[in-house]
Amino acid sequence: MGKRIVSIKGTPTGLLFSFDTTEVGFGQIYADLEEQLISSGDYYEDAEYVLENENQLAAEDIKSIEELLAKYHLHRGSLAPRMVPTDEEMEVTYQTAGGNSILLTKSIRSGQKLYIRGNAIVMGDINPGGEIVATGNIIVMGNCRGVLHAGAEGDEQAYIVVYQMKAQQIRIASHVATVPEEVWKTPLKAAIIRDGGIVLTDYLPAQFADLPAAEAETAPAAGAGGLDS
Secondary structure, three states: OOOOOOEEEEOOOEEEEHHHHHHHHHHHHHHHHHHHHHHHOOOOOOOEEHHHHHHHHOOHHHHHHHHHHHHHHHHHHHOEEEEEOOOOOEEEEEEEOOOOOOEOOOOOOOEEEEEEEOEEEEOEEOOOOOOEEEEEOOOEEEEEEOOEEEEEOOOOOEEEEEEEOOOEEEOOOEEEEEEHHHHOOOOEEEEEEEEEEEEEEEHHHHHHOOOOHOOOOEEOOOOOOOOOO
16 A cells, blocks of 8 residues: 555544645645545544644645535644654654644753754753754743754744853854853843844843844854754
């Protein structure tokens, strides 16, 4: 039996739908999904679901899938994140269904590197030599003295917020910067992309969506090179 275009996996908290978009068009994806729903009868009725790789589909295609699933009495929900360890003990990948957020209630040790699909919220410190790479935003409610890389798949709208910013290096998408020493003297700093570079500013929740570059501190560009991935 060949590889299915639509994969349906059961988890303790719901269903996870993933789609093979590499070789087929949306019409075939839709047809395969409906075929599986028809053959399943009422087996999936009233279940919650998440679309795992919906970022590979157009908005109108996602809407069509949601309407089809609603027809079969499935409800959109959110799944608990799952952790996928790599071969090396010090490197761990955290995967969230649908690109949601991971909450880490621990500090990141020196030499430890975490890859996160989605947003990373760290309730701890990032020690020197520790590293977090996330496809979404990064929030650290502790002391960061390691390396942070937000928007790792090219999202320039991603941001970094750190309570005590002493990072060795910060990255957003393909932009790289080092952090001036004076930045850590006041808490809660935000790093965002403005005018083609990373800028640092005080974190102000009410104004965060529209930070003026003129009031931000420009972080010095770092030398060439990137984070291992």
